Amino acid sequence: MVLWIGVASVSLAASSSNPDVSMLKLQSDGAFVFDGVLFSVAHFDSTWKRAEQTALRPDPAAVPGTNGEWKFAGPMVTPASAQPIMLKETFQRASDRSIRVSYVADHASGVPTENFCLDLMVPVNYMAGKSVRVDEQTVDMPTQFKDVQLVVKAAKTLVLSAATGTLTIKGISRVLIQDNRKWGGSYFEARLEFSRPKGPLQHAELAVDVTYEPYVSTPVSLASVTNRAFADDKANDGQGGWSDEGSGNDLSSLPLGPLVAAGVTFDIIDPAKNRGTSCLVISQSKTHSALTQATVPVANTPTYTHLYLLHATAWTPSGSTVIGKVTTTYTDGSKSVQEIKTYREVGNWWSPSTMPNGIVGWTGTNKSAPVGLYVSHIAWKRNRFTRSPLSRQGRQRG
């Protein structure tokens, strides 16, 4: 069975020890994830077979981080040639929200190439129902699949919606955006082509600046509907805190008060000031919680465009399963429903790892395990929301 737990508040609206850029994680192969969007170089040969930069490694001649630079080099092996493409990457921190990354690719004799690009994988939930900006043009990204190719054009600047803000990419020359739902995928893919002469690839370069701008977020209080605290002193008594597993396995290590998780501002309720409760625990198993849904009013202004959840599950089923839904009711009476799926929006609170629409926003430990919470994004209809109840309905699976 599954227990779906929302913590303290939802919100409207850190990087690792490598480059200290908000919402950025640089991988050991030089690919990087910026606000939930994976950036990596891809080569497509004349039969559209794909090669990636997974064999790149940090340049042994350069100390990582010297002068704010990280250098990588290595082969990209393509079936189109016995010799690999040699790729060099220089990643530079420009500010706490921006980077510059430049690439130089060479192939000794020239390899047949359909597309050689910096490839961006954007989870559907970040962009569907919103628009991207390509230079001065605005292009809507459909909520349901319509066409594979959404954008194909020469352009210098691309602005897209990511997990908790926007990414502005400058320095490109040509962009293709396709909808991978055509093949059952859950990503939009943006290909930023390298500059190079037509024909087989012998030499190509690309240098882009990428800037993250977080959305302004405002905590929405769950204080009127919370039913559990974080600390639990006695296991399996149907009351107290979190998953009711006693003090050896509770969430008392979560700090109270304002919490910025995955770039989104939440406000963690102090149970001492709120009927002894701080989080919303939903389950259809009465063993775990009698509560199956809750409705939360959201203040009138300002007009919000996104909803973020700070949450986790316990007793999480294996495989991706719908474990609840969020229904938004707009002031004009219309509704939108977002299903919450395990391994897409949310996962177990023990040893969390990031998912397509579930960034690990907070981590800590308790007496049993490393623990954490996920931040998930829900797009609201633009320009329609001013005030509505928010209902969350948890469903048991087990």
Ligand SMILES: [Ca+2]
């Ligand atoms: Ca208890």
